[in-house]
Amino acid sequence: MQKNIKRDFGSFHASNVQELLELPESEYQPPAFPVNIPRFTDYQLETGQCCRCNHFLLEEDCTFINHGAFGGVLREAMDTAQEWQRYVERQPLRFYDRELLPHLVYVTRRLAKFVRCDPTDLVLVINVTTAINSVVRGLDLKKGDIIYILNVTYGAVKKLLQYVCEVTGAVLQEVQLNFPITSKDQVISLVEESLQPGVKLAVFDHIPSNAPVILPLMEIIGVCKNRGIPVLVDGAHALGALPLDLKTLDPDYYVSNAHKWFCCPKGSAFLYVRKELKSQTRPLIISHGFGSGFNSEFIWAGNLLTSLWHTKLAAPKEMFGCMALVELPHHLYTSDTAATYSTGEALQNQLYHQYNIEVPVKCIQGKLYVRISCHIYNELAEYEKLGKCILEMCTTKQKASAKKSEISDVHNCTNESGSGCELKQKQ
Numbered sequence: 517m518q519k520n521i522k523r524d525f526g527s528f529h530a531s532n533v534q535e536l537l538e539l540p541e542s543e544y545q546p547p548a549f550p551v552n553i554p555r556f557t558d559y560q561l562e563t564g565q566c567c568r569c570n571h572f573l574l575e576e577d578c579t580f581i582n583h584g585a586f587g588g589v590l591r592e593a594m595d596t597a598q599e600w601q602r603y604v605e606r607q608p609l610r611f612y613d614r615e616l617l618p619h620l621v622y623v624t625r626r627l628a629k630f631v632r633c634d635p636t637d638l639v640l641v642i643n644v645t646t647a648i649n650s651v652v653r654g655l656d657l658k659k660g661d662i663i664y665i666l667n668v669t670y671g672a673v674k675k676l677l678q679y680v681c682e683v684t685g686a687v688l689q690e691v692q693l694n695f696p697i698t699s700k701d702q703v704i705s706l707v708e709e710s711l712q713p714g715v716k717l718a719v720f721d722h723i724p725s726n727a728p729v730i731l732p733l734m735e736i737i738g739v740c741k742n743r744g745i746p747v748l749v750d751g752a753h754a755l756g757a758l759p760l761d762l763k764t765l766d767p768d769y770y771v772s773n774a775h776k777w778f779c780c781p782k783g784s785a786f787l788y789v790r791k792e793l794k795s796q797t798r799p800l801i802i803s804h805g806f807g808s809g810f811n812s813e814f815i816w817a818g819n820l821l822t823s824l825w826h827t828k829l830a831a832p833k834e835m836f837g838c839m840a841l842v843e844l845p846h847h848l849y850t851s852d853t854a855a856t857y858s859t860g861e862a863l864q865n866q867l868y869h870q871y872n873i874e875v876p877v878k879c880i881q882g883k884l885y886v887r888i889s890c891h892i893y894n895e896l897a898e899y900e901k902l903g904k905c906i907l908e909m910c911t912t913k914q915k916a917s918a919k920k921s922e923i924s925d926v927h928n929c930t931n932e933s934g935s936g937c938e939l940k941q942k943q
Contacts, residue, residue, distance in 0.1 A: 536621040537635045544625065547618040551599040554592040568893035579873040579898045583889040584728065584753060584839045587776040597781040627786060631755070631772075633762040637794070639787050644752045647771035647787035648673055651748055652680055652717075654797045659685030661716040666706075667692045668724035670750060677719070686716065693727075695880055696843075697831035700732040707736050713743045722751040722758070722772075726878050728839035728887055729831040730758065737767055746793070753777065755786075757838040762788055769793070777838055777891070817890060817899040818842055824903040830885055838891065844877070844884040847910040854882030863909075871905045 536544070562570060571591050574580050580588070604611045620640060628635035641647045657663075663677055667690055674690075681688045691710045693703065711718065718740050723730055733749060740747045746768040754760060756777030762770055767788070774784040789797045818829055818840045830841035849859050860877040863884065867873040878885045886906075888899065 533617050533621055534636065536618065537624060546622050547615065550603050550615075551596060554596055556590075556592070563892050564895040565893070572893050574893070577872060579871070579875075579901055581888050581890070581894060581898055581902065582874045582876055583891045583894075584725070584776065584887065585876065585889075586782070587773070587779060588891065588893075589775070589781050590779040593780055631760040631762050631786075631788070632764070633788055634791075637788055637791055639789075641771075641785045641787050642783045643775075643785045644750060644771045644773050645672055645676075647785060648748070648750065649676060650787060651769050651771075651789070651797055652676060655680075655717060656796070657681075657684040657686040657716060661686040662689050662712075662714070663687070664689045664691070664711055664715045664718040664745070666690070666720065666724075668727045669719060669721060670725050670752070673719065673750060689715070695727065695830050695883075696828060697729060697835065699832060700735070700835060703729075704732055704735045704739070707739050711739060711743065711745065713745070715743075715745045717748060718745050719748045719750065721753075722749055723753040723837060723839065725753065726887070727830060727841055727880055727885075728753065728837070729835040729841070730837050733765060733767075737765065741766075753837075753839065769797075779891075817888060817894075817896060820896070820899055821886075821888070821903050825906060830880070839887055839889050841878065841880075841885045841887055844886060844906065845910050847914055848906070849884060855879050855884045860884050866909065867902075867905065871901075873902055873905060875902060 568574055569576070572588055573591055573594065574588055621635075624638055624640055625635045627640075628638045631638075641650070657680065661684070663681065663686060665674065665677065665688065669677075669690075674688075677688050680686065689710075691706065693706060697703065720731055720733065720736055722733060737747050737749075748769040749765075749767045749771070751760070751770055751772035753773075753776055755772040755774055756779065760772070768790045770788040772786060774780040774786070775782045778784075787797075818833060818836070821842045822828055825843070825845045827843035827845060829836070830843065833840070844863070848863060849855050857879050860879040864875070864877040867875060867877070875889075876887045878887050886902070888902070
């Protein structure tokens with residue numbers, strides 16, 4: 517029987533969250549649910565268009581192969597979230613004062629089981645950015661302290677770290693990971709050679725957003741531990757895309773979004789903190805709680821595009837999960853000059869406006885890549901469409917370049933030799 521738990525949240529008529537989380541499973545009693553909760557385990561597995569129509573809200577005529585950007589919520593999850601919203605507004609005080617906290621405990625305990633960690637080491641947050649801010653702002657950084665990152669670190673995280681370093685006098689060490697990647701050993705060796713003892717914090721993406729290779733975290737974290745360096749893992753793209761076992765992985769901090777590959781409504785994420793470090797990690801907003809304690813076709817999608825375009829993947833295929841980085845044909849941009857961010861942005865917009873294809877184009881070290889995503893609702897035909905549209909764009913660009921070159925030759929020749937040039941063109 518569940519013992520009486522003290523109340524320690526101001527006027528809230530709810531039990532102390534920390535003590536509810538600490539209860540052994542045999543003593544814990546889940547709260548009653550006032551709304552219908554979907555049981556996804558009872559579903560028959562559907563894939564492709566059938567799954568898309570029945571379980572997602574995506575527009576039918578859009579070739580959507582960019583799930584990695586903002587995810588795509590399951591229809592049942594959205595319906596349940598809206599049902600919760602309506603329930604809350606029928607009697608807001610009852611929900612916030614008596615029911616909210618026990619339900620948050622329930623979710624935290626279930627999620628902790630899923631990612632294999634102690635529920636007291638896990639907190640729910642609205643997104644990964646919030647979680648990372650909480651960790652970094654809690655560091656006691658001093659002038660000269662070093663924060664270590666790779667160049668594939670997410671842009672917003674880089675900006676946060678740059679700001680914190682400017683304010684504290686700490687130093688941001690950014691190490692370049694070159695593409696294409698030949699093997700995971702390339703990444704491990706780079707970290708071993710460039711990571712020096714005494715670094716205050718090392719930050720790694722589990723699956724970098726721009727270059728979605730699965731980094732060899734087990735080995736990287738091992739290197740950091742041997743040198744006494746705490747590790748923060750940005751796993752924004754991991755939950756739902758990879759099996760997560762935080763007990764085995766053993767990072768110091770781990771953050772992930774639930775709205776991407778886990779297909780939850782927007783505004784759901786988690787932060788894991790090792791027990792010894794929890795005292796220095798504080799929420800960005802202080803309130804009452806303070807002090808209380810995939811489908812196999814995806815492999816073929818990447819191979820299909822590289823064969824069609826005569827290009828390569830940015831890394832070995834075993835280093836990709838639900839996203840892959842496929843090099844675009846050089847014919848799409850001037851081959852004698854390096855591609856730029858603007859070049860990629862223009863191509864991405866053309867794919868969207870001309871072909872209704874939603875896929876990001878990434879510029880990495882002077883080359884352009886498409887970052888294709890694959891979820892359970894995608895079909896091989898969508899990647900075939902992308903492949904053909906890119907070839908069509910190449911053909912159009914080559915014809916335009918050839919015509920431009922011909923006009924230029926005629927113009928130059930006419931200026932130099934008049935009628936003699938006209939005779940040459942006729943021949």
